[in-house]
Amino acid sequence: xxxxxxxxxxxxxxxVPNIDxxxxxxxxxxxxxxxxxWGHLLFHDLRFNEAGAPKPDFVLNRGAWRDARIVVxxxxxxxxxxxxxxxxxxxxxxxxxVMAPSFGDIFYNNSFQxxxxxxxxxxxxxxxxxALLEQSPGSRVAIDLETQxxxxxxxxxxxxxxxxxxxxxxxxxxxxxxxxxxxxERIAAFEDDYQAKVRWL
Amino acid sequence: MAAPATxxxxxxxxHAILVRPDGATLLHIDRHLVHDGSGNAFRMLKEKGLPVxxxxxTFATPDHxxxxxxxxxxxxxxxxxxxxxxxxxxxxxxxxxxxxxLADRRxxxxxxxxxxxxxxxxxxxxxxxxxxxxTHGALGALAFGVGxxxxxxxxxxxxxxxxxxxxxxxxxxxxxAPGVHAKxxxxxxxxxxxxAGGVGHVIEYAGxxxxxxxxxxxxxxxxxxxxxxxxxxMVAPDETTFAYLHGRPYAPKGADWDAALAxxxxxxxxAGAQFDREVSLDAAEVAPMVTWGTSPEAAAPITERVPDxxxxxxxxxxxxxxxxxxxxxxxxxxxxxxxxxxRVFIGSCTNSRIEDLRAAAKVLDGRRAxxxxxxxxxxxxxxxxxxxxxxxxxxxxxxxxxREAGCSMCVGMNGDLxxxxxxxxxxxxxxxxxxxxxxxxxxxxxxVMAAAAAVTGKLTDVRQFLTRP
Numbered sequence: 001x002x003x004x005x006x007x008x009x010x011x012x013x014x015x016v017p018n019i020d021x022x023x024x025x026x027x028x029x030x031x032x033x034x035x036x037x038w039g040h041l042l043f044h045d046l047r048f049n050e051a052g053a054p055k056p057d058f059v060l061n062r063g064a065w066r067d068a069r070i071v072v073x074x075x076x077x078x079x080x081x082x083x084x085x086x087x088x089x090x091x092x093x094x095x096x097x098v099m100a101p102s103f104g105d106i107f108y109n110n111s112f113q114x115x116x117x118x119x120x121x122x123x124x125x126x127x128x129x130x131a132l133l134e135q136s137p138g139s140r141v142a143i144d145l146e147t148q149x150x151x152x153x154x155x156x157x158x159x160x161x162x163x164x165x166x167x168x169x170x171x172x173x174x175x176x177x178x179x180x181x182x183x184x185e186r187i188a189a190f191e192d193d194y195q196a197k198v199r200w201l
Numbered sequence: 202m203a204a205p206a207t208x209x210x211x212x213x214x215x216h217a218i219l220v221r222p223d224g225a226t227l228l229h230i231d232r233h234l235v236h237d238g239s240g241n242a243f244r245m246l247k248e249k250g251l252p253v254x255x256x257x258x259t260f261a262t263p264d265h266x267x268x269x270x271x272x273x274x275x276x277x278x279x280x281x282x283x284x285x286x287x288x289x290x291x292x293x294x295x296x297x298x299x300x301x302x303l304a305d306r307r308x309x310x311x312x313x314x315x316x317x318x319x320x321x322x323x324x325x326x327x328x329x330x331x332x333x334x335x336t337h338g339a340l341g342a343l344a345f346g347v348g349x350x351x352x353x354x355x356x357x358x359x360x361x362x363x364x365x366x367x368x369x370x371x372x373x374x375x376x377x378a379p380g381v382h383a384k385x386x387x388x389x390x391x392x393x394x395x396x397a398g399g400v401g402h403v404i405e406y407a408g409x410x411x412x413x414x415x416x417x418x419x420x421x422x423x424x425x426x427x428x429x430x431x432x433x434x435m436v437a438p439d440e441t442t443f444a445y446l447h448g449r450p451y452a453p454k455g456a457d458w459d460a461a462l463a464x465x466x467x468x469x470x471x472a473g474a475q476f477d478r479e480v481s482l483d484a485a486e487v488a489p490m491v492t493w494g495t496s497p498e499a500a501a502p503i504t505e506r507v508p509d510x511x512x513x514x515x516x517x518x519x520x521x522x523x524x525x526x527x528x529x530x531x532x533x534x535x536x537x538x539x540x541x542x543x544r545v546f547i548g549s550c551t552n553s554r555i556e557d558l559r560a561a562a563k564v565l566d567g568r569r570a571x572x573x574x575x576x577x578x579x580x581x582x583x584x585x586x587x588x589x590x591x592x593x594x595x596x597x598x599x600x601x602x603x604r605e606a607g608c609s610m611c612v613g614m615n616g617d618l619x620x621x622x623x624x625x626x627x628x629x630x631x632x633x634x635x636x637x638x639x640x641x642x643x644x645x646x647x648x649v650m651a652a653a654a655a656v657t658g659k660l661t662d663v664r665q666f667l668t669r670p
Binding site: 015016018022028030031032033034074075076079080081084085087102103105106107109163166175176177183191198199201 | 216360362366460
């Protein structure tokens with residue numbers, strides 16, 4: 001996993017609440033493998049018409065936003081299906097952070113597993129950021145994970161919360177399997193005790 | 202004496218292997234269910250050179266990609282779909298997992314198979330790479346969906362890092378009216394609290410109505426917890442739970458049964474346990490529900506009308522409704538019971554169990570569907586049970602297609618799709634844009650409401666069919 005430390009990049013506003021993972025990546029593509037590449041399928045049915053041509057009115061097809069690396073979304077972003085492919089599609093497109101008032105819980109966890117930083121900020125501030133980005137398309141947001149700050153195009157600095165464990169993993173670019181396997185003995189000891197208690201399992 | 206704890210608190214603390222100072226908790230996982238969408242996780246393990254740590258705790262069955270026309274593997278014509286089913290079987294064999302394969306009578310939708318086989322038990326933590334894993338909470342387990350990376354983590358370590366969600370209790374009291382089922386209850390709950398209403402929470406469903414429901418109805422309710430944004434939904438185990446589990450293939454036997462029963466009896470939330478949020482619902486007020494929009498929260502009693510966005514003061518909410526109505530091609534103010542339907546689907550991990558099929562068949566007996574309709578049992582055993590009761594004959598006489606078990610038209614990954622622009626009354630769980638196929642329009646309903654829609658060709662209050670002339 002690529003480490004996430006700082007990111008100063010174009011941010012795109014997507015102001016629709018409850019964007020589900022079926023929108024981010026339709027189910028008919030899910031049989032593909034991780035390494036097949038997913039960026040061209042991101043928001044597929046919103047982004048492309050029947051003939052496969054980009055729809056000019058969809059935000060990611062418009063000017064500076066084509067190169068966005070940050071999404072400023074609305075509430076409950078990534079709700080619905082557990083498909084991690086939604087994170088892969090965002091990541092492979094180039095998105096490294098999503099800012100929203102709230103996320104679907106599974107999407108939120110999946111993001112950290114892939115080096116994509118989900119940032120929760122108050123709804124009012126996220127709406128203000130989206131308005132700023134609409135006013136001057138192509139403007140940037142600067143994110144610093146170490147200090148847990150995001151600087152908007154207006155220069156205002158927001159601090160955000162992030163789980164310390166997830167932060168460590170993101171900063172180092174390590175996935176948690178190797179970390180967990182470091183606790184092998186604790187896991188085995190727990191399993192023995194637990195098995196003695198629930199012996200029918 | 203320990204402070205009063207909730208069912209969720211008790212299961213969480215009994216599975217905590219270690220807790221970091223920052224609160225991240227390493228949890229032991231009792232059961233891991235994998236399906237034909239789990240290929241990327243197995244590949245990840247292979248790339249890291251890691252074995253499956255606990256093959257004895259991992260159970261596999263193909264569901265998303267299987268053909269519902271035939272369970273002969275060769276009948277899956279598309280190589281990519283056949284490939285993922287073959288991959289699952291190969292991965293399961295290589296790792297020594299228990300596999301309920303396509304040729305096995307125990308095959309089915311993973312969330313139907315788990316309870317049916319007695320794999321899902323009170324007090325367990327269960328995970329699966331599918332958001333509807335909350336289903337198993339109906340047995341008093343903590344069960345939640347995870348993504349591919351976490352599936353890989355569980356395969357490799359039989360553990361998962363999590364932060365403890367909050368406790369929420371939804372109390373449903375009173376008696377459900379005739380024609381009103383578990384699906385209506387959960388749709389009414391989601392309409393009340395919203396699709397983000399449960400985010401960051403685990404829901405415990407409680408109250409006299411829930412107590413009075415059988416396990417299959419509780420499975421339907423817990424199944425859609427994710428549609429309210431909750432990580433999991435659960436019901437405290439009781440005599441109904443124990444009676445359901447007794448004698449199932451993977452349920453404890455003999456002295457183990459007695460030991461398990463003693464333990465399960467300690468799990469219910471203690472009197473005075475604190476919930477971070479409480480919601481209550483009067484069962485008597487729940488009517489047969491239908492959805493009119495593109496989110497499960499867009500649900501209303503069948504007796505109502507399509508809502509008018511013009512009356513909604515919040516701009517984002519109003520625009521959302523306008524988008525949904527445009528996609529659904531519905532006019533504000535039209536009676537929901539005037540909405541003409543093109544197709545009916547009875548199936549999915551929400552509503553494909555034997556009681557669902559019996560209820561729908563009761564409405565269909567002696568009647569004819571006027572539109573294309575299909576019934577897809579949740580497992581091969583449910584299908585066999587239905588056939589032994591003659592339900593297949595009722596469905597077929599009514600003009601329904603009677604299919605093999607699988608996820609089918611809920612998500613369309615096997616090719617069972619709703620055509621663009623078509624309107625489907627569906628017993629599944631999601632009415633998202635494009636969920637049942639590109640451009641498909643979904644109305645979520647209970648099995649009896651789906652049967653009623655098939656008979657009239659429009660969304661219909663099933664209560665008019667309850668008394669026969």
